[in-house]
Amino acid sequence: MDKETLFREISHALVEFEVEKVAELAEQTLLQNIPAFETITEGLVTGMKEVSRLFEEEEYFLPEVLMCSDAFNAGLEVVNPHLDKASLEKPIKMVIGVVEGDTHDIGKNLVGILSGASGFEVYDLGRDVPLDRFIEKAEEVESDMICMSTLMTTTMDGMKTVIDRLIERNIRDKYKVLIGGGPISQTFCDKIGADLYANDASSAVRKAKELMGRV
């Protein structure tokens, strides 16, 4: 199989969530000495882009997207050790979690997964996350972004608290703050002084990249 066909097969198998097949095809790229970087960007990432599109068009839903992301990871695991790290841009780091009092984490996980699949370095704090934990973790890993999710009106003010504490500590400018979830809106984002709001995982990734100047 030539390189282009292999990449196409990888994307295709990924979209069809054939986890083992993606891993096998990734092994083949190594045998043919195809640079890992190309396999990732032209095979795996291309596949995930297609998955995002199918998700936006409501052809795929959560179960399918999750399986595709497993297939993506299976391929990545094979080629990643062979990646020439020097050829890479420094990845954007993001700390992500669901704010204290709320355990709805399906949407947050989807944002985390698609971000990871788009080259972000994701530090997932989970759900029901104590507010100070966002800041501690961001400081610890020298994150570029702090991403908060909530689906409940009762817990959304926690996002403002985090931003206020960043200001108090004079570190607000070190981070881009991204927020999302059911009751969140652009108006709320402006009001609490966050940097970015997105209403679904695909646009979250796109907008986050734009915000960081990576298109």
Next chain:
Amino acid sequence: MNEKERLLNVLKGDRVDRPPVICPGGMMSACVTEISDQVGGGHHTSSKAMVSAARKINELIGFENYGVPFCLTSEVEALGACVNLGDNLIEPRITRYNDKSLEVIMETYSPNEVTPVRMGIVLEAIRELRNSRVPVIGNISGHISTATSVVDPLEMFKLLRRDPERAARFMAFINDYLIRYALKMVKAGADVISISDPTATGEILGPRNFQKFAVPYYQNIIKALHQEGIPVILHICGNASNIVAALNEVEANAVSFDSIVNMKTAREKVKTGLMGNVSTQLLHTGEREKILSIIRNALHSEVDIVAPACGLSMATSVSNLKAMTDYVKEGYYK
């Protein structure tokens, strides 16, 4: 016509003087902070406080039913997940999933045990609440929400695709467990069973998975309850527009949707009773006039039962909810 007759008649499809206005309980709990403060807390763990809260909701807010429990975690906890019971400001929530394999879970929680932990307390509360005037609604969480609260939801969702047979076995086990619990509620005196299945929303599952992994299980539980002569309300959260039609197949007595679902359109598609769908966000933060105007809309869309569209925020005021029940009872919209 008293509150019980009105609700039971509506669920049978018979004529009534006006639509009942209810809040079933369970995920759709009206035990807001103002009520739980008055009860003094403990309404998730003591049958006495549970009964007291259910009565206060009927008396002070005016919802025309008693409904227990006030969460969707009692059955999940009984199946080995860990729960934080919250307080008067925040609802109970799951803190840790059962990390055993599905097969071990299915073996461990023996088929006959449906009374452990808080389920027994709920049954006792129902026994205490049974009466001839106000309908008692027993609330359970649907099998999809239960399954994805007992074990990690992402793993469960993937399993639907990776190993559909194994997923189906687990769903069937959960559904059996819920059927037995619901039948115990009936024995204790529940007049109606309300099933809420937030995670079964079309947004998460999509129509194909819904047809395969939700519809047949609802059919089973509803059939079992109909055999006892008990009507069933089924609530699906979020944007359910893509599964509205499929819901006719489950033959619930009434289906209930979130505020994002247009009730006029739903009315055209749904053959059974329709319950809903007063926006919970509006009930929490909206003005009185706005609230009344959307209730009017719902009534004009011919809902059979007026109810909050989904789970209320604990911070919702009793006065807003009272405005809602008063409006329906006064009947000025006619």
